[in-house]
Amino acid sequence: MNLIEAYNLSISNSLTGELIVENLSFHIKRHTCLGIVGESGSGKSMSMKAILGLLPSSLKTTGCVRFGDIEMIAAKQETLRKIRSKHICLILQDAMTAFDPLSTMGEQIIETFCENMNYTSCEAKKVTLEVLNKMMIHDPLLIMQSYPHQLSGGMLQRCMIGLAMALKPEIIIADEPTTGLDSINQRNVLAEFKRLREEGMTLIFISHDLGVVRYLADDVLVMRHGQCIEYGEAAKVFTNPDQPYSKYLVDTRKSLTKVFGELINKGAATSC
Amino acid sequence: MLKVESVYKSYKKQNCSIFSSKKQEILHDISFQLQCGECLGLIGESGSGKSTLSRLILNLERPDFGKITMEGQPIQNWLESHRGEMSVVFQDYTTSINPFFTIEESVAEPIRRSKCKYDKQVVAAMVLHLLEKVQLSSRLLMRHPHELSGGQLQRVCIARAIATQPRFVVFDEALSSLDVSAQTQTLLLLKQLKQEMNMSYLFIAHDLPTITSLCNKLLFLSKGKIVEKIEVQKISQVQTPYAKKLLASVLPFD
Amino acid sequence: MNVWQKLKKDKMALLSLGIIVSIVFIGIFAPFLAPHDPLAANIKIKFAKVSLSYPFGTDQLGRCILSRLIYGIQTTVFLSIVTMLLTITIGVLLGLMAGYLRGIVGEGILRLCDVLLSFPSEIMILAIVGMLGPGIGNVVMANVASKWAWYTRMIRSLVLEYSDENYIRFAKVAGYSKRYILCKHLFPTILGKVLVLATLDTGWVILNISALSFLGLGVQAPTPEWGMMLNEAKNIMTIRPSLMLAPGLAILIVVAACNFLGDSLRDALDPKHNQIKGMKL
Numbered sequence: 001m002n003l004i005e006a007y008n009l010s011i012s013n014s015l016t017g018e019l020i021v022e023n024l025s026f027h028i029k030r031h032t033c034l035g036i037v038g039e040s041g042s043g044k045s046m047s048m049k050a051i052l053g054l055l056p057s058s059l060k061t062t063g064c065v066r067f068g069d070i071e072m073i074a075a076k077q078e079t080l081r082k083i084r085s086k087h088i089c090l091i092l093q094d095a096m097t098a099f100d101p102l103s104t105m106g107e108q109i110i111e112t113f114c115e116n117m118n119y120t121s122c123e124a125k126k127v128t129l130e131v132l133n134k135m136m137i138h139d140p141l142l143i144m145q146s147y148p149h150q151l152s153g154g155m156l157q158r159c160m161i162g163l164a165m166a167l168k169p170e171i172i173i174a175d176e177p178t179t180g181l182d183s184i185n186q187r188n189v190l191a192e193f194k195r196l197r198e199e200g201m202t203l204i205f206i207s208h209d210l211g212v213v214r215y216l217a218d219d220v221l222v223m224r225h226g227q228c229i230e231y232g233e234a235a236k237v238f239t240n241p242d243q244p245y246s247k248y249l250v251d252t253r254k255s256l257t258k259v260f261g262e263l264i265n266k267g268a269a270t271s272c
Numbered sequence: 273m274l275k276v277e278s279v280y281k282s283y284k285k286q287n288c289s290i291f292s293s294k295k296q297e298i299l300h301d302i303s304f305q306l307q308c309g310e311c312l313g314l315i316g317e318s319g320s321g322k323s324t325l326s327r328l329i330l331n332l333e334r335p336d337f338g339k340i341t342m343e344g345q346p347i348q349n350w351l352e353s354h355r356g357e358m359s360v361v362f363q364d365y366t367t368s369i370n371p372f373f374t375i376e377e378s379v380a381e382p383i384r385r386s387k388c389k390y391d392k393q394v395v396a397a398m399v400l401h402l403l404e405k406v407q408l409s410s411r412l413l414m415r416h417p418h419e420l421s422g423g424q425l426q427r428v429c430i431a432r433a434i435a436t437q438p439r440f441v442v443f444d445e446a447l448s449s450l451d452v453s454a455q456t457q458t459l460l461l462l463k464q465l466k467q468e469m470n471m472s473y474l475f476i477a478h479d480l481p482t483i484t485s486l487c488n489k490l491l492f493l494s495k496g497k498i499v500e501k502i503e504v505q506k507i508s509q510v511q512t513p514y515a516k517k518l519l520a521s522v523l524p525f526d
Numbered sequence: 527m528n529v530w531q532k533l534k535k536d537k538m539a540l541l542s543l544g545i546i547v548s549i550v551f552i553g554i555f556a557p558f559l560a561p562h563d564p565l566a567a568n569i570k571i572k573f574a575k576v577s578l579s580y581p582f583g584t585d586q587l588g589r590c591i592l593s594r595l596i597y598g599i600q601t602t603v604f605l606s607i608v609t610m611l612l613t614i615t616i617g618v619l620l621g622l623m624a625g626y627l628r629g630i631v632g633e634g635i636l637r638l639c640d641v642l643l644s645f646p647s648e649i650m651i652l653a654i655v656g657m658l659g660p661g662i663g664n665v666v667m668a669n670v671a672s673k674w675a676w677y678t679r680m681i682r683s684l685v686l687e688y689s690d691e692n693y694i695r696f697a698k699v700a701g702y703s704k705r706y707i708l709c710k711h712l713f714p715t716i717l718g719k720v721l722v723l724a725t726l727d728t729g730w731v732i733l734n735i736s737a738l739s740f741l742g743l744g745v746q747a748p749t750p751e752w753g754m755m756l757n758e759a760k761n762i763m764t765i766r767p768s769l770m771l772a773p774g775l776a777i778l779i780v781v782a783a784c785n786f787l788g789d790s791l792r793d794a795l796d797p798k799h800n801q802i803k804g805m806k807l
Binding site: 040041152184 | 317318319421422448449451452453454455456457459478479480481482484485504505506507508509517518519520521522523524525
């Protein structure tokens with residue numbers, strides 16, 4: 001069953017008439033992960049924001065996006081807000097700005113639970129601890145007492161994922177969640193996403209890094225200049241891309257790790 | 273060439289009262305050397321003190337203890353007597369170029385400010401040549417920084433950094449904020465430039481793949497200390513748990 | 527795209543600029559444009575209605591209101607421009623110094639600013655004018671004295687903000703001289719922001735000069751000045767309220783034009799600002 005279906009999604013600037021995203025069509029089945037790849041400025045995040053109705057009014061969205069039996073493009077702001085709080089969770093790149101710097105992590109997470117899940121604060125506290133424990137965070141109590149700036153970007157991102165998971169949405173949209181993190185943190189965050197996948201969460205994962213997308217996604221959508229270049233199964237797109245642009249992306253990604261891979265293999269060979 | 277001897281640096285802790293002298297140590301007993309023509313990689317997670325170290329080497333800040341020398345001279349003196357021979361490319365390309373300057377002005381500035389005085393035509397020709405070197409079209413000359421993409425902008429920064437033909441360039445996470453495809457292209461460019469111009473690099477990064485494909489030597493920096501030094505060729509034989517953890521964090525892709 | 531081209535596309539900016547420029551011109555050519563001598567009283571025709579020879583009528587002494595308004599530009603608008611120029615010059619010089627040359631010089635300037643800023647500006651102005659006595663020069667001095675400290679602080683914080691930008695760092699590494707970095711990199715960046723503030727503040731100064739005249743501390747009668755005219759009209763407000771209209775509207779229009787121009791300048795001077803308002807692409 002398709003959870004989200006998008007047909008001919010286009011975004012244009014109503015002032016200049018410039019097309020930002022052109023005729024994008026895709027769908028996500030329940031319990032799968034769709035990866036969207038493309039260079040910066042290709043319209044990846046823009047189309048996700050359009051689906052959630054988060055674009056400024058100067059940008060016009062056309063097409064048809066179906067979430068269950070709701071038409072998202074034509075939907076009222078009120079319905080969209082309900083969907084955003086209950087059914088779709090958005091995880092953004094910069095976790096640092098996603099939290100309020102003036103209150104502790106614990107307060108914020110508990111408040112979100114009380115607001116969205118109708119927990120009492122006591123229950124919320126329990127759930128928070130549970131969630132943080134689940135995320136393999138060593139000292140959840142300490143994390144809850146600290147302010148966002150005292151934690152690393154990776155830790156914040158993991159808290160964000162934990163939070164999103166505990167809200168039990170039907171789908172999580174992650175917009176470049178690992179960009180800007182160092183490689184150890186990136187790996188930790190990715191491990192959390194992998195776990196999410198294994199628990200059956202539906203995911204849309206946006207990244208410019210093919211390696212990351214390959215690690216998580218079942219289907220891949222390659223975007224460039226607002227257009228869909230290739231859309232298909234991840235295994236196929238990554239091993240045997242149809243389009244030259246997808247091939248270019250795969251090749252550049254390969255050559256980035258080539259030297260490193262050779263060195264590691266050589267080391268493995270000599271140590272044997 | 274560059275010699276860093278037991279350098280310490282600490283900052284005053286924030287949110288403490290003015291009178292307390294509690295300090296947070298950022299760098300602890302850092303020593304290493306960089307030979308001429310070498311490319312040294314400095315790797316560490318965020319908050320390990322990489323950028324602080326680069327600022328010390330660039331003489332933007334002074335170390336609390338220890339010496340940083342270049343060809344035997346203290347770094348401040350060396351920078352004064354060898355203007356334009358050291359250069360830098362920063363991570364955040366969006367603030368690296370004055371937003372009021374065109375690309376041409378930005379690239380030409382180091383040439384115009386150097387000791388030798390050139391004619392206008394010569395400078396223009398040099399700028400064109402530099403842009404060619406970093407594989408940028410001359411159509412971009414009259415544009416402003418915000419009209420360029422990230423990859424293009426970082427190339428402009430590289431062109432500006434090599435404009436005075438420096439012998440030593442610091443790359444402070446110069447690739448980290450670029451797209452993967454732009455990273456690969458820039459990496460190739462850096463390799464090529466290194467051969468052509470015979471420069472020494474100090475390359476700071478947080479991920480191994482980029483650093484291993486460019487550098488000959490690696491320093492692992494963790495919590496302000498150098499935990500391991502190793503030749504890139506022997507990367508698979510790292511000993512310390514931190515280095516092993518970094519090695520394991522690389523996503524395979526083939 | 528340069529600033530002028532951007533401003534040209536902004537209708538509000540063009541209108542404001544047009545108003546300000548034409549008012550300045552009218553002020554300069556006041557002797558040729560004013561239909562009457564602004565000081566010539568003719569008690570016989572006091573409170574004259576609007577007519578061809580007296581387009582805005584006459585005041586309680588029979589002086590032509592239009593002529594007084596036109597000559598008033600020379601005092602009100604020109605004085606405020608002079609005040610603003612002086613304030614900005616002092617503010618930029620000291621602010622750049624305080625921000626870039628830290629140490630004793632910077633600290634000294636800052637503490638002086640703190641002392642001045644601890645007085646409410648209206649009280650400062652009243653105190654200075656009170657001590658030196660009313661008069662054009664003193665009004666300008668009082669306004670500058672109450673404003674420069676604020677600008678210095680403002681510009682210093684801007685300098686601190688921008689000297690952490692990577693292009694300044696690069697310039698330092700490349701070994702450019704301090705003066706060059708200040709003049710070429712910091713000054714243009716800051717000037718944009720300061721100009722915007724200054725246009726917004728010009729309105730404030732006009733109001734201030736008018737207010738001082740209104741209180742009888744600024745320009746002295748019979749010199750035509752918009753605040754003075756309001757003050758005189760106030761005395762006969764009960765019989766002729768319409769007399770307050772002309773100077774009041776004149777002040778309103780100039781102040782509004784300055785404010786709108788400031789807003790547009792801010793947009794135009796920002797090289798990143800796109801044509802689409804409130805949207806970053």
